[in-house]
Amino acid sequence: MLASSSETAALRLDGVSKKFDQTLAVDDLSFAVREGETFGFLGGNGAGKTTSLRMVLDIIRPTSGSISVLGRAPGRENAAAIGFLPEERGLYRQMSAIDTIVYFGRLKGMSASDARREGLALLERFGLGGNAKTTIDKLSKGMAQKVQLAAAIVNRPTLLLLDEPFSGLDPVNQTLLEDEIRRAASDGATVVFSTHVMQHAERLCDRLLFLARGRKRFEGTIDEARGSMPARLLLTARQSPAGLPGVASATRLGDGADGWEEWEVHLAPQADAGDLLETCIAQGFALRRCEQQRPGLHDVFIHLVGPTEARA
């Protein structure tokens, strides 16, 4: 959450829950996304990511709680400022690429001429300048995905919502999309995207939120996320480091040369690798190597969410 209410939030959810019949899809979810931030919404299948984004877009309404989008309640009046790329994508097969973009541009409040001009520029940028008048059913899947992206950002949104944007994209289009996300962010847009692919989040996000079974498990920066996991060190020592202060566990990995041994050490929560190193020097604990292993976001996710729920 934002530190104080004076900080501007592009998106804020307060105690939002959504129930479908007997299923609680989103459970008391609260978080805020700062203006200009790229925010990752991470969770496995059925975690509640899509439901949350649909509530933000007013496609469905929360059972309880409140949502603020660009300082207003969710609604179509926000459409002019929002770009949205859903997980399940499709287009009108008999419409041309440019007509499709113009149609969605107009639904977002643009004039037909502005939407056409912007749409043609986007198609040109995506390498589809020559296909503007081609109907969607005659385009390849990759081309159609580019058209859909163009339709999502034709209005130069200040809030870009992307639901599993990388799913189903070929590597070329994944790169294109990453570039567009960075471009939008550098232009000052707030980007919120849901994903279950941690590498994309690691590369793009300023902050992220872990979601499992509709509940928030973590919100913060990537470093904060990593910090939530006990540090892991690889040591080459003459003896077991298990007795050193701050060490939660030590596992012998094997023998090195000349009597040296390889150890994997997990530190206790709040213990610091630097403090451990200082203690070793002070106590004359023989060390040949001390290497801190940064945990991957995937490991952090599993650690925070739990292996069962992470698989869900």
Added chain:
Amino acid sequence: MKNILIVAAREFKQITAMRSFWLTLLILPLALSFGPLAGKFLKDDAASRLMIVDRSGGGVAAALTARIDDDHQRDVLGRLSRYVRRHDLAAAGRGQPWAEHDRYYTDADVAAFKAAGGLPAALKAIDRVKPDSVPDFKAPNADYQVMPAAPALAAAAPPDLDRAAEPLLRPADKNAKAVDTILVIPADFALTGQARLLANSDPSPRLMGLVQEVLTRQLRTGFLEGQGLSAQAATAAGQIAPALSVATPPPGGGLKEAMVVRSILPLGVCYLLMMSLMLSGSWMLQGSVEERGNKLIETVLACVSPEELMYGKLIGTVAVGMLMIAVWILCGVVAATATQGAIADFIRPAVAPLRSPGTIATILFFLVVGYVSISLFFLAIGAMTDSMREAQGYLMPVMLALILPVTVLIQAVLSGQGGVALTVLTFVPIWTPFTVLARLGSGIPTWQVLVAGALLLAWTALQLVMLGRLFRQSLLATGQKPSLRTVIARMRARGE
């Protein structure tokens, strides 16, 4: 409202870009254009060929030939008389039988017509007063062509008649024209009263009646002469016939004709409503299914509310339906004004109600509200299904429930039957538009129109609420086909 119109414009554009739309739109004009042509090709105008072998002295053949000619002239006279009456050309021949339409034309009328120069003389007189805008008279073709007896047949002995007639009735040469009927009058016909008729297919009842009548008259005349009457008196006795005075309304003005004519426009609109509903409804359904099937509904719903989407689709589809109906009615009006003949005579008075603002308003009201009401069913089905195949499962019972009673009611209206059933159907909203439109021509009490209109409006408003909820609730629903319980639950759900 802006978004509704943008959605409506897209729907309209998508449907009108379909090839099937244009094919359907052109079906009626094409039918109107090619119908008369096809009729012309299909109609058998060739006269039936009749050969008479009269071995009784030639009197019977002469009488039959004269009678066939008289009947043809009577037919010409009757048609000419209707033509003169329709175009108000009686001034061209005061006193001439073709300028009078108050009786069945007797032999004397026919004789007078022939004596005055027949059709050529009559047309010459008519041409002097006929305005250029009046089409030319088209004389009917003769029904029978009397042919001279073939020598071989004339010379054949009675036992050889069949063999001699065979090549005439069924010629081996396919290019040779067959004789349809051969009438053989034996030499002792006056005594025995026996004659033979050989034909290559069943002779028409009309020809049989005609032959029977002429031969009977010949026998009676001979009998009367045998009883001592002079030949002149006997012939006169055979020609005694009543002078039948006939009073008829002008062409197209008969009671039943008038009812049918008055019903043409409303019934036509009723049919067109049904046709265009089936077509544009299925196109709209296709569009809705495409939005769900192609997974683009979520993208659309991020920009427009389900209500805006629903109203946009409705307006777009109603616009397509109204365009189709307008084009078809326009084609009918053009056909009525640009063509001549009996069809135009019917269509012209049929489109006369278009001059009455009240009738236009009534037709438009039931057409538009009825269209919206029925289209809502298609829309709801489209929102619940992911494929056209799945949609057919819902569509079939809805279509059957709508169409079957309508086809029956149109027949009932035309035949002037239906009674209480028609009144009941008038107040059942899903059939109200069809029933009221169909009944407009044959007469429907004003209070029934008003009550039915109010009920239809209330029903449509209820549909907009209930099916609107179903539409909203079903748009993003996935999985199995919803059960009836689910459908009802979605209709009752007020929010998300």
